[in-house]
Amino acid sequence: xPRYLLSAVRSSKRRWVLPTLTATGAATGAVxxxxxxxxxxxxxxLEPKLxxxxxxxxxxxxxxxxEHGVYDVMEFARNHPGGAKVLQAAGKSVExxxxxxxxxxxxxxxxxxxxxxxxxxxxEDFNMMQDxxxxxxxALQEFFFIEGASAAAPKVDLDTFELKICGASTEVxxxxxxxxxxxxxxxxxxxxxxxxxxATDVSNGNLRREFRRSGQACCLPTC
Numbered sequence: 411x412p413r414y415l416l417s418a419v420r421s422s423k424r425r426w427v428l429p430t431l432t433a434t435g436a437a438t439g440a441v442x443x444x445x446x447x448x449x450x451x452x453x454x455x456l457e458p459k460l461x462x463x464x465x466x467x468x469x470x471x472x473x474x475x476x477e478h479g480v481y482d483v484m485e486f487a488r489n490h491p492g493g494a495k496v497l498q499a500a501g502k503s504v505e506x507x508x509x510x511x512x513x514x515x516x517x518x519x520x521x522x523x524x525x526x527x528x529x530x531x532x533x534e535d536f537n538m539m540q541d542x543x544x545x546x547x548x549a550l551q552e553f554f555f556i557e558g559a560s561a562a563a564p565k566v567d568l569d570t571f572e573l574k575i576c577g578a579s580t581e582v583x584x585x586x587x588x589x590x591x592x593x594x595x596x597x598x599x600x601x602x603x604x605x606x607x608x609a610t611d612v613s614n615g616n617l618r619r620e621f622r623r624s625g626q627a628c629c630l631p632t633c
Contacts, residue, residue: 453520454479456530463528465535469501473528476504478536481526503539 454477463473463480474481483500487493499507504523531539568586575582584592 453477453524457527460527461529462532463530464532465501465539468531472497472500474499474502474504475531475539476520476523478530479523479527480529480531481523482528483526486526 456478465475467473468475468480471482472484474483483496487496490496508520571586573584573589575584
């Protein structure tokens with residue numbers, strides 16, 4: 411049985427984590443807390459008994475980082491149907507990847523890493539990564555978005571816009587006016603994954619739009 415399907419027993423006084431799989435390429439976990447004394451481990455905190463690695467070593471081995479923790483996700487990725495997506499975070503911190511999808515920020519997801527932990531990130535690299543996070547702007551974050559959670563919208567000049575279509579022997583350039591006037595228009599029904607922070611606001615009644623969430627899917631015609 412793969413390691414990630416087993417309970418990760420940290421100690422007789424620490425958390426047990428039973429990771430499960432999701433379609434989004436991340437692990438979630440059913441977490442059982444054994445509150446015997448005050449020795450409960452918080453995911454990502456410094457664990458003095460584990461070895462210390464540099465960020466360069468993390469990148470060489472395609473491990474991932476969460477706060478102070480270093481985690482070997484290679485076996486997990488090999489056995490996961492979304493393993494390629496998991497490995498997009500290889501050599502990096504998983505936090506920015508989780509910010510792109512609201513379900514990953516819920517209680518229980520981070521704890522699923524505990525069974526994959528192999529060490530600590532050295533203090534110098536940890537401080538560097540914290541400095542990078544602290545330089546991000548928090549303007550309007552509460553109301554609109556988490557900065558860096560999605561790609562910036564491209565700037566388009568409507569007067570000079572051209573769509574270039576390249577074939578084996580022919581290349582065609584079409585202006586916005588050409589696209590609007592030379593082709594028959596069709597309507598297509600589609601479902602679009604919305605930015606998670608905005609979807610959360612809709613669920614909380616902070617945006618005036620008819621919307622309902624179901625499970626981890628969140629869809630809007632426009633954001």
